[in-house]
Amino acid sequence: MADHAAAVRVEDVGAQTQADARAELLTDYEFRELYAEHARPLWAYLFRVTGNAADADDLLQEAFCRLLAAPIATRDSSQLRAYLFRTATNAATDLWRRGGRGTRRQEPVTEDAAVTASHGETVALKRDMARTFRELKPQERVLLWLAHVEGSGHGEIAGTLGLKPASVPVLLFRARRKLAALLRKKGYGPGER
Amino acid sequence: MLRHDCAQLPDIVEATVAGRALNAPLAAHLASCPSCREQVEAAAFVRRLADTPDAPHPLPDPAVIWWKAQLLRRWQAERSASAPIERMHWIELAAGLASLAAFLAWQWKTLASALAQVIPMSLASMTATPAPGHPLSSVLLIGGAASVAIMFLAALHRRLGGTSR
Numbered sequence: 001m002a003d004h005a006a007a008v009r010v011e012d013v014g015a016q017t018q019a020d021a022r023a024e025l026l027t028d029y030e031f032r033e034l035y036a037e038h039a040r041p042l043w044a045y046l047f048r049v050t051g052n053a054a055d056a057d058d059l060l061q062e063a064f065c066r067l068l069a070a071p072i073a074t075r076d077s078s079q080l081r082a083y084l085f086r087t088a089t090n091a092a093t094d095l096w097r098r099g100g101r102g103t104r105r106q107e108p109v110t111e112d113a114a115v116t117a118s119h120g121e122t123v124a125l126k127r128d129m130a131r132t133f134r135e136l137k138p139q140e141r142v143l144l145w146l147a148h149v150e151g152s153g154h155g156e157i158a159g160t161l162g163l164k165p166a167s168v169p170v171l172l173f174r175a176r177r178k179l180a181a182l183l184r185k186k187g188y189g190p191g192e193r
Numbered sequence: 194m195l196r197h198d199c200a201q202l203p204d205i206v207e208a209t210v211a212g213r214a215l216n217a218p219l220a221a222h223l224a225s226c227p228s229c230r231e232q233v234e235a236a237a238f239v240r241r242l243a244d245t246p247d248a249p250h251p252l253p254d255p256a257v258i259w260w261k262a263q264l265l266r267r268w269q270a271e272r273s274a275s276a277p278i279e280r281m282h283w284i285e286l287a288a289g290l291a292s293l294a295a296f297l298a299w300q301w302k303t304l305a306s307a308l309a310q311v312i313p314m315s316l317a318s319m320t321a322t323p324a325p326g327h328p329l330s331s332v333l334l335i336g337g338a339a340s341v342a343i344m345f346l347a348a349l350h351r352r353l354g355g356t357s358r
Contacts, residue, residue: 028259031258044243048242057253060253061253065258065261065262067262068259068262068265069262069265069266129238129242130245132238133238133239133242144236145239148210148240148243149243169203173232176231176236180231180235183235188234
């Protein structure tokens, strides 16, 4: 946990925001509100793309630390949310590039969830869903999650992943096609749950 | 053959993910286009996965994150404050080396002649009878060697000190 936090580079946020005269640090109260609103969805995203609760914890902390470490010009919740997702995605990408734990220490992500789920999906099916998703490449998981869960636009996804906006639809198409092939292979037909 | 240029695809995927019913033309296209059906199936799967409740995992304590961020800010301020000092270390080293080079250039002839006197003296002392050398040359040589050694050690100390910080 500490290794990610230690790797935080606060200059990034500082350089981005200190030029703005209106930039101010988040107060404790503002931070707690922001955390209550965005931490759970951000953690769910990180959990699904890393497949690992410990990495999701670390990356969540890193994203919020970066946000808090320097003055910011906006208090707009959606902009801050986009910033948090972008920062967390960059940190996750760094982790993958370093050959990080995300590829080695995958957890059986949905076993507990399956036990506590209120609707009628079976344990095995839920575990399979998460496992199938994890068979995609990290970038594909990020693309699909941002597009279909977060509802991010192509421009926003391109900014998050450092891609050209024009290439996002093509990559999304390929990621969906790959996922569909995996679903067919695993026996998930249309309409199956 | 799968196509990614179906004009209807973005609308179909968006509506499906949002849980909206497709209008008649889009529904007709979806029924006739296997590529779009496959795309919709994958998008709907991701949406279903997101809707699956996660294990009740406790999130990191926000108070700890707040505290870490304060610490990071302090480190950042410290680094900004010490940056000019770090730069000065390099300037010091460069100035020292430049002075040494200037001294050597300026006193080169004196040093060379002193060296020429001392070296035969050392060779002679190794063979048998010691011959007296010029006392000033010995002093210059010892002083020069000592100053070079001190500069080298100082530079090494600063370098190691800088990396360990």
